Amino acid sequence: MAAALMAGGMAVAGGPVPATAPVLAGPQFGHYSPAAQFDGIISASQYVTMRDGVQLAVRIDRPSQGGKLVEGRFPVIWHHSLSISQAAADGAGDRVSDYRRVQELVRHGYVVVQVARRGNGQSFGAMRGYHDRNETQDAFEMVEWLSTQPWSDGKVGMYGCSNTGDAAMQSLTVRPPALKAVWAGCFSWHKFDAFRRGGIFAQWGTGPSRTLEQDMAVAPVDGDGDKRLLAVAAQQHRNSTNLFEMWKSLPYRDSWSPQVFSRFWGEGSIASYASQMRLSGVPVYIQGGWFDELRDQGLIARMNLPGARILIGPWKHCDNDDFALLQEMQRFFDRHLKGIDTGIDAQAPIHYFTMNAAKGSEWRASQSWPVAGATPTPFHLSAKGQVGAMAATPVKAPWSLSFAANYDVRCPDAGSGSRVQPCHVVGAGPGFAGRPVLSDTEVTGDPLVDVWVAADGSDANVFAYLEDVAPDGTVRVVTEGRIKASLRATSQAPWALPAGVPWMRAYAQDAQPLTPGEAVHLRFAMMPTSWVFQKGHRMQVTITGADHRERLREPAKAPRITILGGADRAAQVILPVVR
Structure with missing residues (x-):
């Protein structure tokens, strides 16, 4: 299936939104606005x-x-x-x-x-x-x-x-x-x-x-x-x-x-x-927001x-911009504290905003997460020298790409307090870019990262960012994930998770320090998103060894990280593409 997505460019069929994830008429789902009783x-x-x-x-x-x-x-x-x-x-x-x-x-x-x-x-x-x-x-x-x-x-x-x-x-x-x-x-x-x-x-x-x-x-x-x-x-x-x-x-x-x-x-x-x-x-x-670190x-x-x-709206931490959130809160409390039929029970339990969707179709509804129609689709990473690429078909020949972790990474436009955002920093790590998509391509769900890495220390912090590269070269971070390499061991989660999302128990006994130069397999989730890569834009995955939001680095540092792929080593990002 992945091979069919390529036709001179990275083409993922957008198609209509499935009937089980209907487009809503507007952000005020119930249009519920009773008059005040008191002055x-x-x-x-x-x-x-x-x-x-x-x-x-x-x-x-x-x-x-x-x-x-x-x-x-x-x-x-x-x-x-x-x-x-x-x-x-x-x-x-x-x-x-x-x-x-x-x-x-x-x-x-x-x-x-x-x-x-x-x-x-x-x-x-x-x-x-x-x-x-x-x-x-x-x-x-x-x-x-x-x-x-x-x-x-x-x-x-x-x-x-x-x-x-x-x-x-x-x-x-x-x-x-x-x-x-x-x-x-x-x-x-x-x-x-x-x-x-x-x-x-x-x-x-x-x-x-x-x-x-x-x-x-x-x-x-x-x-x-x-x-x-x-x-x-x-x-x-x-x-x-x-x-x-x-x-x-x-x-x-x-x-x-x-x-x-x-x-x-x-x-x-x-x-x-x-x-x-x-x-x-x-x-x-x-309530959540696609630019909040707690959305998952x-x-x-x-x-x-x-x-x-x-x-889930197009918001940062606890924001709601011009959305009538208080109206929705009243609709919820009137139903459960006053017993009023506000229409809320008849609606789907999940409402979410799709970034870059056509005007008037941004708000969607779903009965479940992952949403109907989202297909886990692998995009394979490869490199020639220090130039990374992402494609729908894997590269069989072994390859590696080594880079120095930039521990002085700065992000002047990241914001402050709870508005701090991940950002693309030129030179912070290698980028693996696909060809321009041939049609608008929606990614809604929890992307996964599946790579092999080696480091010259006993541990490494690995960050991965899914990015949208516009035709003019502007890069926007869509979502991101991270993993401490020594805590890579996966376990069965004691609670429900979205299908395919790995979980790390991360007990002290689960820690597996790296042997310098020896490759290990990392599989971890990025945080959920709902994003349309518009026609002519490119998908890109950037991998770094540091992030400007780090409050503490333990152990100290792993100056060089190597990403490996080809042969029997997976190097891919799996995106939930909505058909």
């Missing part, structure tokens, strides 16, 4: 005491009419955040648009609540790790407290994105009876796979961290105008775990942390409690939580 919001804040005496700060937004508080019972939506102030440093900060507008749902008959997690914002206590079981137990108690307040009708929903999306998902693992719906964006299914992806510490974030001065700058809880209580809370925060130092000390999935006395990758991951989450039966709506985690979570929905 105002009244806020109040207080402390709520947890089981161990730690006090959490809570801000409660309730509906008002004509300037007067509306009495009555309403469903509650709450946010397990980093402060009750919705400040730029909370959650994903000012990059988030509609997540910062959820209070507007108060006018539609909800009570919306902000809760500062222990060790953060106005709350007391210290943060032990990141989404540990202390925080999760707090979530259980908070759901039950919210459900019994005189302004609550007993039905509770949660929302969040980034670290607060993770906090919302964590609540499912303890199954609070009053929790009826969760909306979560850009979170991790398993923290090792999210923050040590491929065994490599190359991530833009290491969790919340604030100075004493920053803690004291937040607005205090009502009645603490002199910030006396806030000062005590801020001092207690100094005892929180330094997440960067902890994550540095955990190179394997089963590493033990003496800082928190657990194998924390497991303790802090919702994947460890998948059966409890399924037993909860709580409806879940997941959301898709994996949906696969392992029957009935969950997912929305």
Whole structure:
């Protein structure tokens, strides 16, 4: 089949989108926009005491009419955040648009609540790790407290994105009876796979961290105008775990942390409690973006939580640009907290945006992931000297291409914070480019990399980027994958993964150091994407030995890496081409 894709150029038949992955009429899937019931919001804040005496700060937004508080019972939506102030440093900060507008749902008959997690914002206590079981137990108690307040009708929903999306998902693992719906964006299914992806510490974030001065700058809880209580809370925060130092000390999935006395990758991951989450039966709506480093985690979570929905747009971390995300959130919560038929149940559980698709056909729907019609299609790598190429047919003659890893790689346009993106850096590593595609070619799914490499050290970090090369030479990174060569051993994953995606257990006992100069087989996944390579553009795979996002290199460095192919050594990228 692969040979048929070549005809003077790299030609992959685009064809119509299958009926099982329909093109949607527009981004507002339900066109659901009910009128507001109330004209105002009244806020109040207080402390709520947890089981161990730690006090959490809570801000409660309730509906008002004509300037007067509306009495009555309403469903509650709450946010397990980093402060009750919705400040730029909370959650994903000012990059988030509609997540910062959820209070507007108060006018539609909800009570919306902000809760500062222990060790953060106005709350007391210290943060032990990141989404540990202390925080999760707090979530259980908070759901039950919210459900019994005189302004609550007993039905509770949660929302969040980034670290607060993770906090919302964590609540499912303890199954609070009053929790009826969760909306979560850009979170991790398993923290090792999210923050040590491929065994490599190359991530833009290491969790919340604030100075004493920053803690004291937040607005205090009502009645603490002199910030006396806030000062005590801020001092207690100094005892929180330094997440960067902890994550540095955990190179394997089963590493033990003496800082928190657990194998924390497991303790802090919702994947460890998948059966409890399924037993909860709580409806879940997941949001992701094709330019977010956690997009694969959301898709994996949906696969392992029957009935969950997912929305993936052309966005960076927690962004939604001009998409009416708050409208979609209301459609979800109105269905599950108010029992309104919003049309959401009749629609496919997966909505995704296809980059570069024809205008008006970008939004697609699917019943499953991988999507119907996506065919794993191998594209073979080869090289003549230092010139790499990619083609539909393999090269039988043995070949090799050696390069020096560039550890001073710079990416000036990569962004900062959670907007950090992978980028093409000229000279960072060899590129394997195909011929121009003869027709628009859609790749939707999880690309795989299958190569043999050798290095002159005991280990090597290997990065692979799928790129789109325009006729004018402009290079755009479509998606990327990475693997620490010593952690290449694959295992059967303890949860569902997309078909064909390999999984590395990455326990300490699985580490296989390299013998300098000896070739090893690497097979790893790139993160999922949905991208149309337009007619005349070229597909390219670039392989490097370093990335500008690396926070730590362990072991030190492998100055030269060699890619090998031909004969019985596979050198290919397998792309999910939609016919």
